[in-house]
Amino acid sequence: MQRVLLTGFEAFGSTPINPAEQVARRLDGTEVAGASVAAVVVPNTFFTCIEVMKDAIRDLQPDVVVTMGEYGGRAMITVERLAQNLNDGARYGLRDNDGKLLQDELTAPDGPVAYRATLPIRAMVRAMRDVGIPADVSDAAGTFCCNRPMYGILHHIAVEGLAVRAGWVHLPHLPEVAVLDHDLGAPSMSVETSAAGVRAGLAAIAAHPHDTTDKLPSRLQI
Numbered sequence: 422m423q424r425v426l427l428t429g430f431e432a433f434g435s436t437p438i439n440p441a442e443q444v445a446r447r448l449d450g451t452e453v454a455g456a457s458v459a460a461v462v463v464p465n466t467f468f469t470c471i472e473v474m475k476d477a478i479r480d481l482q483p484d485v486v487v488t489m490g491e492y493g494g495r496a497m498i499t500v501e502r503l504a505q506n507l508n509d510g511a512r513y514g515l516r517d518n519d520g521k522l523l524q525d526e527l528t529a530p531d532g533p534v535a536y537r538a539t540l541p542i543r544a545m546v547r548a549m550r551d552v553g554i555p556a557d558v559s560d561a562a563g564t565f566c567c568n569r570p571m572y573g574i575l576h577h578i579a580v581e582g583l584a585v586r587a588g589w590v591h592l593p594h595l596p597e598v599a600v601l602d603h604d605l606g607a608p609s610m611s612v613e614t615s616a617a618g619v620r621a622g623l624a625a626i627a628a629h630p631h632d633t634t635d636k637l638p639s640r641l642q643i
Contacts, residue, residue, distance in 0.1 A: 423627060425453070425484070428441075428487075441491055496555060498593070508524075536572055539588060541629035556622075
């Protein structure tokens with residue numbers, strides 16, 4: 422049986438409830454398409470998040486790592502294609518949960534400019550759409566605490582030569598966040614829908630050792 426490590430970020434910034442943490446907790450201990458899912462909630466901090474994920478990889482020995490975070494303003498589940506070797510939370514005015522503010526700092530000084538996710542991202546998005554959940558491929562993971570661990574884990578896998586596929590999934594705000602004054606009217610998705618979308622994506626990973634080459638229309642603007 423394949424093993425999937427699913428990680429979700431905790432609350433951060435002005436987001437009191439992170440959908441990634443909620444989805445991770447819902448899917449922890451479940452089985453999807455013959456794969457066992459173990460979830461870990463990761464601190465939203467620049468200087469510990471990667472280490473927590475590395476420890477989980479060492480302990481669980483997964484075949485697949487799917488990491489999750491929130492991207493406020495997006496109306497769909499978005500599967501990231503690229504992670505860049507750059508951190509710039511200052512552009513968003515966002516500090517991590519340790520109060521750190523990074524600007525133009527590299528995750529790995531000797532690493533490449535970017536890594537591509539090694540998950541079947543088009544197949545994942547197609548599977549989500551097929552079960553009625555809006556989803557898209559994204560080429561912009563941002564430069565805050567989501568991009569950093571995505572890059573860091575892909576770099577770790579490359580340096581260590583691990584036979585592990587990995588990538589990042591962004592989820593919209595939860596409805597209870599979209600009703601807050603500072604987020605009023607923002608796109609949102611229930612935790613049940615987000616969890617169902619991630620389950621569909623996990624099933625697609627199990628079914629596709631390599632990504633599909635099918636054309637996948639996109640409407641993502643951010």
